[in-house]
Amino acid sequence: MKNNFYPWSGEFTVCSSNSCVAVVLLQTDYTPPRDVAVFGQVKTENIGIEKIVANVISNPNIRYLLICGDDIRGHLPGATLIALHKHGIDKENRVVNAPGAIPYIENLEAEAVERFRKQVEILDLIGVRKNEKIDAVVRNCIKNPLPSFGSPYIAIKIGAKYRWAVTDDKRALHSKIVIDYMGKIKGRGC
Amino acid sequence: MFFKGEPKLDEGKEHLEKMLLLSRLTGNPAIPDFFIRKESYIEKIVDFIESTLPKKHPFSIDITVPSIKIKTLEYLHRRGLLPRTVYNSIHIGVTEEERKALKKYTPAAGIVVAFNPKDKSPDGKIEVLENSAHLLDKGLLAIANEVGIKNVLVDTAALAPGENSGASVAAIPVIKEEYGLPAGCAIHNVVEKSAWLKNFDSAVKVVDASSNINIPLFGGDYVIFGPVENAEYVFPIIAWEDILISEYTENYFGIKPWKNHPRRKFFK
Numbered sequence: 001m002k003n004n005f006y007p008w009s010g011e012f013t014v015c016s017s018n019s020c021v022a023v024v025l026l027q028t029d030y031t032p033p034r035d036v037a038v039f040g041q042v043k044t045e046n047i048g049i050e051k052i053v054a055n056v057i058s059n060p061n062i063r064y065l066l067i068c069g070d071d072i073r074g075h076l077p078g079a080t081l082i083a084l085h086k087h088g089i090d091k092e093n094r095v096v097n098a099p100g101a102i103p104y105i106e107n108l109e110a111e112a113v114e115r116f117r118k119q120v121e122i123l124d125l126i127g128v129r130k131n132e133k134i135d136a137v138v139r140n141c142i143k144n145p146l147p148s149f150g151s152p153y154i155a156i157k158i159g160a161k162y163r164w165a166v167t168d169d170k171r172a173l174h175s176k177i178v179i180d181y182m183g184k185i186k187g188r189g190c
Numbered sequence: 191m192f193f194k195g196e197p198k199l200d201e202g203k204e205h206l207e208k209m210l211l212l213s214r215l216t217g218n219p220a221i222p223d224f225f226i227r228k229e230s231y232i233e234k235i236v237d238f239i240e241s242t243l244p245k246k247h248p249f250s251i252d253i254t255v256p257s258i259k260i261k262t263l264e265y266l267h268r269r270g271l272l273p274r275t276v277y278n279s280i281h282i283g284v285t286e287e288e289r290k291a292l293k294k295y296t297p298a299a300g301i302v303v304a305f306n307p308k309d310k311s312p313d314g315k316i317e318v319l320e321n322s323a324h325l326l327d328k329g330l331l332a333i334a335n336e337v338g339i340k341n342v343l344v345d346t347a348a349l350a351p352g353e354n355s356g357a358s359v360a361a362i363p364v365i366k367e368e369y370g371l372p373a374g375c376a377i378h379n380v381v382e383k384s385a386w387l388k389n390f391d392s393a394v395k396v397v398d399a400s401s402n403i404n405i406p407l408f409g410g411d412y413v414i415f416g417p418v419e420n421a422e423y424v425f426p427i428i429a430w431e432d433i434l435i436s437e438y439t440e441n442y443f444g445i446k447p448w449k450n451h452p453r454r455k456f457f458k
Contacts, residue, residue, distance in 0.1 A: 009352045011385045046307045047353055073227055074254020092325060093308075101254060101283030104307040104325065 005038075007154055008054040012040025020145040021064045021138055022056055022120075026078045028069030030131045035142055037062050043072060045080040045100030050107050052081065053116045054155040060119065063146035068125040068134045076100040078126045085122045089113055112155040119149045191418050192235060193225045199238050202418075206242055209421040216429035217450040220421075221276060223250040223414070232262050236269060250276035250301070256285045263295040272297050279303045279345060280334055282318060282325050292337035299341035302330045304361065306347075310354040312361035315346055316368060331369070343412065346375040350383035362408040372411035377401045378420075399423035403431040433457070 005017055015034045023032040023039035032039045037059055042048040056062050065085075071078040080100040087096035089110065095103040105113060123141070125134050191202055206222055213220035222243070224235050239249050251266070253259045266272050275297035282305065292300075304315035306323045320329045334342050344365050348358035358375045365373045381387065381398045388394075402413040402424055415424045429452035436453045439445045447453045 011383070047349070074256075094325070101256075102281060102305065102307060104282075106308040 005059045005152070006055040007058055008051045008157070010040060010048075010051040010055070012038050012055070014038050017059060018061050019142060020061055021066060021141045022059075022062045023138065024052060024065060024067040024078070024081065026067065026069030026071050026126065030068055030134055032138055033135065036138060042077045042081070043075070045075045045077045045095075045098065045103045046105065047107075048077050049081050049084060049095075049103075050105055053084075053105070053108055053112060054157075057112060057115045057119055057153040057155060060149035060152055063120055063149065064123055064141045065120040066123040066125060066134070066138060066141070068128060071126055074101050082122055082124055082126075084113065085117055085120070088117060107158050108155055109158065112153060115153045119153075121146075191222060191224050192227075192231070193417060197231055197235055197238070199234070202238065203242050205418040205421070209418055209425075210244075212421050212425040215455070216425045217452045217455040218425060218428055218432070220425075221248050221250055221412075222418070223252050223276075223278060223416070225252045226258060226262055229258050229261055232258070232265050236262070236265055236271065240269060240271065246274065248274045248276055248299070250278045252278040256283075256288045259288055260291040263291050263297070266297070267295040274298065276301060276343070277339065280330055280339075281305055282307075282322050282330065284326070284330075284333060289333065289337055292339070296338040298339075299343065300334055300339040301343045301345050302334050303345045304330070304347050304365070305349075310347075310349055311357050312364045315357065315361045316364065319344065319365070319369070342371055344369070344371050344373040345414065346373055348375045348377045348380050351380060355380045355383075359404045359408045359410070362405065362410045366409055366411075374405050374410045374412035374414060376414035376416070377404055378415050395420070395423065399427050403427055406431050406435055428452075429456070 006012065006014060015036050015038060017037055019035055019037040021036045023036050025039060025041045038055070042052060056065060067078050067081060069078070076099045080095055080098040080103045083098040083103070084095045084105070089105050090096050093104050093106050095105060123137055125137060128134055191205065209220055209222065224239060226232055226235055243249060251262055253262060266275055272295060277292070277297040277300040279301040281303040302319065304318050306314035306318035308314060308323050309317060314323070317323050318329070319331045322329050326333070328336070331342065346358040346361040346365060349355050358377060362373045365371065378398050378401055381394070381401050387397060399420055402415055405413045406428065413424070413428060432451065433453045433456065436447045436451060440447070
């Protein structure tokens with residue numbers, strides 16, 4: 001089952017997969033202990049959050065998601081993640097009440113977001129400067145684990161269907177513009 | 191410039207002068223970009239721009255917080271600097287208040303970021319320019335036009351590896367063909383997000399600087415690089431690439447470089 005964990009690539013460190021805590025780092029020098037499940041940085045309020053959601057729900061042992069450090073100005077991925085957990089997304093896939101600049105969850109199914117909201121409890125330590133304090137919260141979670149949430153949820157990335165045409169006599173950089181091998185435009189609006 | 195921490199003006203001045211010298215030496219024009227993180231930095235940074243940059247030299251302001259964007263526009267207006275300002279940037283997170291402020295205090299130019307969270311392909315980038323991927327009432331180009339920005343530069347939004355990072359360069363000729371607008375991007379951000387490169391420590395700077403050649407190679411008009419300290423690597427690399435491109439475009443299409451082109455600077 002371990003191979004099924006964390007299927008979405010990103011910058012994170014995998015530690016103890018049986019652990020119940022995952023740690024999201026904003027702007028901080030804090031390094032979590034190796035007995036958390038996984039930890040990593042988030043920088044964006046859209047793609048970054050999607051990766052966290054997809055990877056967290058792939059490991060049902062994760063029941064606490066601790067967010068620490070100073071939030072990133074303008075983008076506010078930390079506050080957006082909390083808003084996502086609290087309110088979910090609207091019909092436009094915008095995180096409800098999110099303060100970040102572009103808080104859209106476009107590559108995850110709504111079901112995956114709901115699973116995330118149910119599976120984990122958020123521990124909001126944004127702005128806490130003392131690493132010992134963060135450490136104490138992590139340790140407390142590890143000491144008092146919640147049971148596994150059940151089966152892993154492997155979120156499928158909803159991708160746009162690429163409409164690139166490559167045949168013997170034409171190449172396309174874009175679905176509407178077809179150029180020939182000499183770089184001359186052969187068609188538009190195809 | 192001034193991306194991290196308290197703005198260090200003396201250091202900034204030194205870097206700025208060095209970049210402008212490199213610009214003169216290579217013939218490639220440079221626009222310094224100033225990151226304004228906090229409201230309390232607005233006056234300090236704008237005053238620095240006014241006192242340090244040559245008169246009439248354009249500059250861009252890079253701000254993420256909408257309220258700081260609005261206050262900066264007001265201040266730039268008061269100082270009469272909007273005709274030299276490149277607004278960085280309009281994207282799908284643009285707020286109503288920001289649009290109103292841009293209408294009232296309109297900068298000479300603006301960077302429109304073609305980031306589409308729904309579709310990271312060149313098609314998706316076109317979609318966000320055309321109709322904001324239906325996340326706003328109109329497309330980003332229409333918004334830029336509505337607020338009165340006359341000179342638009344399109345940023346094709348370079349994303350991390352695994353997120354269709356190559357689409358940012360592939361989109362350059364597409365956007366230029368569709369709109370005839372200058373296009374470029376901050377391709378060095380892709381390098382920063384290539385965690386695997388940490389295993390090749392000594393190569394990181396080389397890869398970072400040379401990543402920029404992808405932009406002119408794909409017909410792009412400008413590169414957004416950073417931090418400013420990297421200018422000493424980026425300017426020669428871009429000049430080198432420009433010479434390479436100029437030689438084949440003259441040979442193939444008959445396009446001659448203008449007098450300040452690196453090819454004219456170094457091959458008289």
